[in-house]
Amino acid sequence: MIIGVPKEIKPQENRIGLTPDSVKTLISEGHEVLVENNGGFEAGFDNNQYIKAGAKITKSSSDIFNDAEIIVKVKEPQKIEVEMIRENQIIYTYLHLAAAKELTEGLIKSKSINIAYETVTDDDGRLPLLAPMSAVAGRMSVQAGAHCLEKNQKGRGVLLGGAPGGEPANVLILGGGVVGENAAIIATGMRAKVHIVDKSEARLKKLVEMFGDKIIPEHSEKIDLKKLVSEADLLVGGVLIPGAEAPKLITKDMLKLMKRGSVIVDVAIDQGGCVETSKPTTHGNPTFIVDDVVHYCVANMPGGVPRTSTFALNTATLPYLVKLANKGYQKALKEDKNFLAGLNIHKGQVTYKAVADIFNHEYTDPLNLF
Numbered sequence: 001m002i003i004g005v006p007k008e009i010k011p012q013e014n015r016i017g018l019t020p021d022s023v024k025t026l027i028s029e030g031h032e033v034l035v036e037n038n039g040g041f042e043a044g045f046d047n048n049q050y051i052k053a054g055a056k057i058t059k060s061s062s063d064i065f066n067d068a069e070i071i072v073k074v075k076e077p078q079k080i081e082v083e084m085i086r087e088n089q090i091i092y093t094y095l096h097l098a099a100a101k102e103l104t105e106g107l108i109k110s111k112s113i114n115i116a117y118e119t120v121t122d123d124d125g126r127l128p129l130l131a132p133m134s135a136v137a138g139r140m141s142v143q144a145g146a147h148c149l150e151k152n153q154k155g156r157g158v159l160l161g162g163a164p165g166g167e168p169a170n171v172l173i174l175g176g177g178v179v180g181e182n183a184a185i186i187a188t189g190m191r192a193k194v195h196i197v198d199k200s201e202a203r204l205k206k207l208v209e210m211f212g213d214k215i216i217p218e219h220s221e222k223i224d225l226k227k228l229v230s231e232a233d234l235l236v237g238g239v240l241i242p243g244a245e246a247p248k249l250i251t252k253d254m255l256k257l258m259k260r261g262s263v264i265v266d267v268a269i270d271q272g273g274c275v276e277t278s279k280p281t282t283h284g285n286p287t288f289i290v291d292d293v294v295h296y297c298v299a300n301m302p303g304g305v306p307r308t309s310t311f312a313l314n315t316a317t318l319p320y321l322v323k324l325a326n327k328g329y330q331k332a333l334k335e336d337k338n339f340l341a342g343l344n345i346h347k348g349q350v351t352y353k354a355v356a357d358i359f360n361h362e363y364t365d366p367l368n369l370f
Contacts, residue, residue, distance in 0.1 A: 113347065247274060
Protein backbone atom coordinates (compact mmCIF):
# COMPACT_ATOMS: atom_id res chain seq x y z
CA MET A 1 0.00 0.00 0.00
CA ILE A 2 0.97 3.65 -0.39
CA ILE A 3 1.08 5.33 3.00
CA GLY A 4 1.23 9.12 3.19
CA VAL A 5 2.43 11.29 6.06
CA PRO A 6 1.59 14.99 5.63
CA LYS A 7 3.08 17.75 7.75
CA GLU A 8 0.75 18.75 10.57
CA ILE A 9 -0.78 22.19 10.00
CA LYS A 10 -2.75 22.74 13.21
CA PRO A 11 -1.26 25.81 14.98
CA GLN A 12 1.85 24.94 17.02
CA GLU A 13 1.50 21.23 16.20
CA ASN A 14 4.99 19.86 15.63
CA ARG A 15 4.47 16.12 15.93
CA ILE A 16 4.45 13.86 12.87
CA GLY A 17 2.55 10.66 12.14
CA LEU A 18 5.57 8.39 11.62
CA THR A 19 9.17 8.35 12.82
CA PRO A 20 11.93 7.25 10.40
CA ASP A 21 12.14 3.90 12.24
CA SER A 22 8.39 3.37 11.70
CA VAL A 23 8.86 4.16 8.01
CA LYS A 24 11.64 1.57 7.87
CA THR A 25 9.32 -1.05 9.36
CA LEU A 26 6.60 -0.33 6.80
CA ILE A 27 9.08 -0.39 3.91
CA SER A 28 10.35 -3.77 5.11
CA GLU A 29 6.75 -5.04 4.86
CA GLY A 30 6.67 -4.06 1.19
CA HIS A 31 4.80 -0.78 1.41
CA GLU A 32 5.60 2.63 -0.08
CA VAL A 33 5.78 5.64 2.26
CA LEU A 34 5.45 9.29 1.23
CA VAL A 35 6.54 11.98 3.70
CA GLU A 36 5.95 15.68 3.15
CA ASN A 37 9.03 17.86 2.84
CA ASN A 38 10.34 18.80 6.32
CA GLY A 39 7.28 17.21 7.90
CA GLY A 40 9.24 15.89 10.85
CA PHE A 41 11.76 18.71 11.17
CA GLU A 42 10.28 20.30 14.30
CA ALA A 43 10.18 16.88 16.00
CA GLY A 44 13.88 16.39 15.25
CA PHE A 45 13.59 14.20 12.14
CA ASP A 46 15.07 15.59 8.92
CA ASN A 47 14.38 14.58 5.31
CA ASN A 48 17.60 12.57 5.06
CA GLN A 49 16.55 10.31 7.93
CA TYR A 50 13.31 9.51 6.13
CA ILE A 51 15.11 8.98 2.82
CA LYS A 52 17.57 6.57 4.49
CA ALA A 53 14.58 4.70 5.93
CA GLY A 54 13.21 4.30 2.41
CA ALA A 55 10.59 7.05 2.23
CA LYS A 56 9.96 9.34 -0.72
CA ILE A 57 9.84 13.06 0.10
CA THR A 58 7.01 14.99 -1.54
CA LYS A 59 6.91 18.72 -2.15
CA SER A 60 3.43 19.30 -0.75
CA SER A 61 0.58 17.74 1.19
CA SER A 62 -1.56 17.73 -1.97
CA ASP A 63 0.86 15.19 -3.49
CA ILE A 64 0.30 12.94 -0.49
CA PHE A 65 -3.49 13.24 -0.49
CA ASN A 66 -3.52 12.63 -4.25
CA ASP A 67 -1.41 9.46 -4.16
CA ALA A 68 -1.69 7.76 -0.75
CA GLU A 69 -4.18 5.02 0.10
CA ILE A 70 -3.67 5.53 3.84
CA ILE A 71 -3.13 8.96 5.39
CA VAL A 72 -1.31 8.81 8.75
CA LYS A 73 -1.55 11.93 10.89
CA VAL A 74 -1.46 13.02 14.50
CA LYS A 75 -4.23 15.60 14.77
CA GLU A 76 -7.63 15.78 13.13
CA PRO A 77 -7.68 16.89 9.49
CA GLN A 78 -7.95 20.65 9.16
CA LYS A 79 -10.47 22.19 6.75
CA ILE A 80 -8.01 22.45 3.84
CA GLU A 81 -7.03 18.79 4.38
CA VAL A 82 -10.64 17.59 4.52
CA GLU A 83 -11.14 19.14 1.08
CA MET A 84 -8.26 16.99 -0.26
CA ILE A 85 -9.48 13.67 1.18
CA ARG A 86 -10.58 11.25 -1.54
CA GLU A 87 -13.41 8.73 -1.54
CA ASN A 88 -12.29 5.37 -0.08
CA GLN A 89 -9.09 6.90 1.34
CA ILE A 90 -8.20 5.66 4.84
CA ILE A 91 -7.56 8.35 7.46
CA TYR A 92 -5.72 7.08 10.55
CA THR A 93 -5.29 9.73 13.26
CA TYR A 94 -6.81 11.36 16.33
CA LEU A 95 -10.25 12.69 15.35
CA HIS A 96 -12.17 13.71 18.54
CA LEU A 97 -15.33 14.04 16.45
CA ALA A 98 -17.72 14.53 19.38
CA ALA A 99 -16.40 18.07 19.75
CA ALA A 100 -16.14 18.78 16.00
CA LYS A 101 -19.41 18.95 14.05
CA GLU A 102 -17.96 20.64 10.95
CA LEU A 103 -15.18 18.06 10.71
CA THR A 104 -17.66 15.22 11.16
CA GLU A 105 -19.85 16.53 8.35
CA GLY A 106 -16.81 17.02 6.10
CA LEU A 107 -15.59 13.47 6.62
CA ILE A 108 -19.06 12.07 6.01
CA LYS A 109 -19.25 14.00 2.75
CA SER A 110 -15.81 12.76 1.66
CA LYS A 111 -16.95 9.11 1.78
CA SER A 112 -13.57 8.19 3.26
CA ILE A 113 -12.74 5.57 5.91
CA ASN A 114 -11.83 7.18 9.23
CA ILE A 115 -10.15 5.32 12.08
CA ALA A 116 -9.69 7.31 15.28
CA TYR A 117 -6.79 6.50 17.57
CA GLU A 118 -8.79 7.58 20.61
CA THR A 119 -11.56 4.99 20.29
CA VAL A 120 -9.47 1.86 19.58
CA THR A 121 -9.82 -0.38 22.63
CA ASP A 122 -8.14 -3.41 24.19
CA ASP A 123 -9.61 -6.49 25.87
CA ASP A 124 -9.82 -4.64 29.20
CA GLY A 125 -11.74 -1.70 27.71
CA ARG A 126 -8.76 0.62 27.85
CA LEU A 127 -7.66 2.95 25.07
CA PRO A 128 -4.14 1.91 24.05
CA LEU A 129 -3.65 4.49 21.29
CA LEU A 130 -4.91 7.37 23.42
CA ALA A 131 -2.96 6.35 26.52
CA PRO A 132 0.52 7.53 25.42
CA MET A 133 -0.67 11.07 24.68
CA SER A 134 -2.87 11.10 27.77
CA ALA A 135 0.24 10.25 29.79
CA VAL A 136 2.17 13.10 28.18
CA ALA A 137 -0.73 15.53 28.63
CA GLY A 138 -1.20 14.48 32.24
CA ARG A 139 2.45 15.14 33.05
CA MET A 140 2.43 18.41 31.13
CA SER A 141 -0.75 19.57 32.88
CA VAL A 142 0.99 19.97 36.22
CA GLN A 143 4.10 21.42 34.60
CA ALA A 144 1.92 24.00 32.79
CA GLY A 145 -0.21 24.60 35.86
CA ALA A 146 2.81 25.26 38.04
CA HIS A 147 4.03 27.83 35.52
CA CYS A 148 0.61 29.49 35.32
CA LEU A 149 0.51 29.85 39.11
CA GLU A 150 3.46 32.24 38.91
CA LYS A 151 2.48 35.88 39.44
CA ASN A 152 3.88 37.05 36.12
CA GLN A 153 1.48 34.59 34.46
CA LYS A 154 -1.47 36.17 36.34
CA GLY A 155 -1.49 33.31 38.85
CA ARG A 156 -1.63 33.36 42.64
CA GLY A 157 2.12 33.53 43.06
CA VAL A 158 2.22 30.09 44.66
CA LEU A 159 5.02 27.53 44.34
CA LEU A 160 3.45 24.12 43.83
CA GLY A 161 5.69 22.33 46.31
CA GLY A 162 5.80 25.15 48.83
CA ALA A 163 9.00 26.01 50.68
CA PRO A 164 10.25 26.13 54.29
CA GLY A 165 7.68 28.29 56.03
CA GLY A 166 5.32 28.17 53.02
CA GLU A 167 2.59 25.55 52.55
CA PRO A 168 2.49 23.49 49.33
CA ALA A 169 -0.27 24.18 46.85
CA ASN A 170 -3.52 22.21 46.70
CA VAL A 171 -3.89 20.26 43.46
CA LEU A 172 -7.32 18.84 42.58
CA ILE A 173 -7.30 16.21 39.83
CA LEU A 174 -10.67 15.29 38.30
CA GLY A 175 -10.45 11.76 36.91
CA GLY A 176 -8.12 8.99 38.01
CA GLY A 177 -7.40 7.53 34.58
CA VAL A 178 -4.23 7.84 32.54
CA VAL A 179 -4.28 11.66 32.62
CA GLY A 180 -4.99 11.78 36.35
CA GLU A 181 -2.40 9.16 37.23
CA ASN A 182 0.32 10.93 35.28
CA ALA A 183 -0.67 14.32 36.64
CA ALA A 184 -0.33 12.83 40.11
CA ILE A 185 3.14 11.49 39.31
CA ILE A 186 4.36 15.04 38.65
CA ALA A 187 2.29 16.77 41.34
CA THR A 188 3.38 14.40 44.09
CA GLY A 189 6.94 14.59 42.80
CA MET A 190 6.75 18.34 43.26
CA ARG A 191 5.41 17.75 46.79
CA ALA A 192 2.04 19.37 46.29
CA LYS A 193 -1.03 18.35 48.29
CA VAL A 194 -2.94 16.17 45.81
CA HIS A 195 -6.62 15.19 45.78
CA ILE A 196 -7.79 12.76 43.06
CA VAL A 197 -11.51 12.46 42.33
CA ASP A 198 -12.88 9.40 40.54
CA LYS A 199 -16.17 7.50 40.44
CA SER A 200 -14.53 4.07 40.72
CA GLU A 201 -13.64 2.71 44.14
CA ALA A 202 -11.42 0.10 42.51
CA ARG A 203 -9.50 2.76 40.59
CA LEU A 204 -9.03 4.91 43.69
CA LYS A 205 -7.77 1.87 45.59
CA LYS A 206 -5.26 1.21 42.80
CA LEU A 207 -4.05 4.82 42.94
CA VAL A 208 -3.57 4.58 46.71
CA GLU A 209 -1.51 1.43 46.16
CA MET A 210 0.64 3.41 43.73
CA PHE A 211 1.01 6.68 45.64
CA GLY A 212 0.30 5.78 49.28
CA ASP A 213 -0.33 8.77 51.49
CA LYS A 214 1.03 11.17 48.87
CA ILE A 215 -2.52 11.49 47.51
CA ILE A 216 -5.97 11.95 49.02
CA PRO A 217 -8.49 9.76 47.16
CA GLU A 218 -11.97 11.24 46.75
CA HIS A 219 -15.01 9.26 45.54
CA SER A 220 -17.10 11.48 43.28
CA GLU A 221 -20.38 10.49 44.91
CA LYS A 222 -19.15 11.07 48.47
CA ILE A 223 -17.52 14.48 48.24
CA ASP A 224 -18.43 18.13 48.42
CA LEU A 225 -17.00 19.12 45.04
CA LYS A 226 -17.65 22.81 45.63
CA LYS A 227 -15.53 22.70 48.79
CA LEU A 228 -12.66 20.95 47.02
CA VAL A 229 -12.85 23.44 44.15
CA SER A 230 -12.80 26.38 46.56
CA GLU A 231 -9.62 25.07 48.19
CA ALA A 232 -7.76 24.24 44.96
CA ASP A 233 -4.82 26.27 43.72
CA LEU A 234 -4.55 24.09 40.61
CA LEU A 235 -7.41 22.08 39.11
CA VAL A 236 -6.61 19.48 36.44
CA GLY A 237 -9.54 18.25 34.35
CA GLY A 238 -8.77 14.73 33.18
CA VAL A 239 -12.20 13.13 32.79
CA LEU A 240 -13.01 11.07 29.71
CA ILE A 241 -15.98 9.32 28.15
CA PRO A 242 -14.46 7.42 25.21
CA GLY A 243 -15.38 9.06 21.92
CA ALA A 244 -18.02 11.28 23.52
CA GLU A 245 -18.19 14.85 24.72
CA ALA A 246 -16.66 15.39 28.17
CA PRO A 247 -19.15 16.07 30.98
CA LYS A 248 -19.17 19.63 32.35
CA LEU A 249 -18.21 18.93 35.96
CA ILE A 250 -17.15 22.49 36.79
CA THR A 251 -19.86 25.10 36.14
CA LYS A 252 -19.39 28.81 35.64
CA ASP A 253 -20.95 29.45 39.06
CA MET A 254 -18.36 27.23 40.71
CA LEU A 255 -15.58 29.48 39.37
CA LYS A 256 -16.74 32.18 41.76
CA LEU A 257 -15.77 29.88 44.64
CA MET A 258 -12.17 29.61 43.45
CA LYS A 259 -9.30 31.72 44.74
CA ARG A 260 -8.16 34.71 42.74
CA GLY A 261 -5.27 33.60 40.54
CA SER A 262 -5.97 29.89 40.85
CA VAL A 263 -5.44 27.81 37.70
CA ILE A 264 -7.51 25.35 35.68
CA VAL A 265 -5.79 23.05 33.19
CA ASP A 266 -8.56 21.40 31.17
CA VAL A 267 -6.91 18.39 29.53
CA ALA A 268 -10.36 17.22 28.38
CA ILE A 269 -10.62 20.18 25.98
CA ASP A 270 -10.07 17.87 22.96
CA GLN A 271 -13.47 16.40 23.79
CA GLY A 272 -15.10 19.75 24.56
CA GLY A 273 -13.67 20.25 28.05
CA CYS A 274 -14.98 19.37 31.51
CA VAL A 275 -15.19 23.02 32.62
CA GLU A 276 -18.12 25.11 31.41
CA THR A 277 -15.95 28.17 30.80
CA SER A 278 -13.24 26.32 28.83
CA LYS A 279 -12.53 27.07 25.18
CA PRO A 280 -9.68 25.70 23.05
CA THR A 281 -6.40 27.64 23.10
CA THR A 282 -3.00 27.14 21.46
CA HIS A 283 0.59 26.88 22.62
CA GLY A 284 1.11 30.35 21.18
CA ASN A 285 -1.63 31.86 23.36
CA PRO A 286 -2.39 29.19 25.94
CA THR A 287 -4.37 30.97 28.65
CA PHE A 288 -7.30 33.27 29.31
CA ILE A 289 -8.95 34.48 32.50
CA VAL A 290 -12.57 34.12 33.65
CA ASP A 291 -13.61 35.40 37.09
CA ASP A 292 -9.94 35.85 38.08
CA VAL A 293 -9.23 32.16 37.36
CA VAL A 294 -6.50 31.34 34.82
CA HIS A 295 -7.64 28.80 32.22
CA TYR A 296 -5.07 26.74 30.30
CA CYS A 297 -6.95 24.88 27.53
CA VAL A 298 -4.41 23.93 24.86
CA ALA A 299 -6.10 21.37 22.64
CA ASN A 300 -2.89 19.63 21.58
CA MET A 301 -0.75 19.71 24.70
CA PRO A 302 1.63 16.89 23.65
CA GLY A 303 2.47 18.95 20.56
CA GLY A 304 4.59 21.10 22.86
CA VAL A 305 7.02 18.21 23.30
CA PRO A 306 6.84 16.79 19.76
CA ARG A 307 9.89 14.54 19.84
CA THR A 308 8.91 12.70 23.02
CA SER A 309 5.29 12.57 21.88
CA THR A 310 6.01 11.23 18.39
CA PHE A 311 8.12 8.37 19.74
CA ALA A 312 5.48 7.52 22.36
CA LEU A 313 2.64 7.68 19.85
CA ASN A 314 4.37 5.49 17.26
CA THR A 315 5.08 2.79 19.80
CA ALA A 316 1.32 2.39 20.16
CA THR A 317 0.01 3.13 16.67
CA LEU A 318 2.52 1.34 14.43
CA PRO A 319 1.46 -2.29 15.09
CA TYR A 320 -2.13 -1.44 14.09
CA LEU A 321 -0.93 0.44 11.00
CA VAL A 322 1.13 -2.57 9.90
CA LYS A 323 -1.99 -4.76 10.17
CA LEU A 324 -4.03 -2.17 8.29
CA ALA A 325 -1.52 -1.99 5.44
CA ASN A 326 -0.73 -5.72 5.25
CA LYS A 327 -4.29 -7.03 5.42
CA GLY A 328 -6.36 -4.15 4.05
CA TYR A 329 -8.75 -2.28 6.31
CA GLN A 330 -11.70 -4.67 5.99
CA LYS A 331 -9.82 -7.79 7.04
CA ALA A 332 -7.76 -5.95 9.69
CA LEU A 333 -10.88 -4.53 11.34
CA LYS A 334 -13.03 -7.64 10.92
CA GLU A 335 -10.43 -9.81 12.66
CA ASP A 336 -9.98 -7.46 15.62
CA LYS A 337 -13.06 -6.08 17.37
CA ASN A 338 -10.88 -3.73 19.41
CA PHE A 339 -9.41 -2.20 16.26
CA LEU A 340 -12.92 -2.05 14.76
CA ALA A 341 -13.92 0.19 17.69
CA GLY A 342 -11.68 2.82 16.12
CA LEU A 343 -13.82 3.07 12.99
CA ASN A 344 -15.81 6.31 13.38
CA ILE A 345 -16.95 7.12 9.83
CA HIS A 346 -17.12 4.67 6.91
CA LYS A 347 -17.97 5.86 3.41
CA GLY A 348 -20.53 8.40 4.58
CA GLN A 349 -21.90 6.37 7.48
CA VAL A 350 -21.32 7.20 11.16
CA THR A 351 -20.08 4.03 12.82
CA TYR A 352 -19.38 5.33 16.32
CA LYS A 353 -22.55 5.63 18.40
CA ALA A 354 -21.53 8.52 20.64
CA VAL A 355 -20.75 10.64 17.58
CA ALA A 356 -23.99 9.65 15.84
CA ASP A 357 -26.00 10.49 18.95
CA ILE A 358 -24.51 13.91 19.60
CA PHE A 359 -25.03 15.09 16.01
CA ASN A 360 -28.35 13.28 15.42
CA HIS A 361 -27.01 11.07 12.64
CA GLU A 362 -28.16 7.56 11.92
CA TYR A 363 -25.81 5.05 13.56
CA THR A 364 -24.43 2.17 11.52
CA ASP A 365 -23.10 -0.76 13.53
CA PRO A 366 -19.61 -1.45 12.13
CA LEU A 367 -20.12 -5.16 12.80
CA ASN A 368 -22.64 -5.16 9.95
CA LEU A 369 -20.32 -3.56 7.39
CA PHE A 370 -18.10 -6.44 6.32
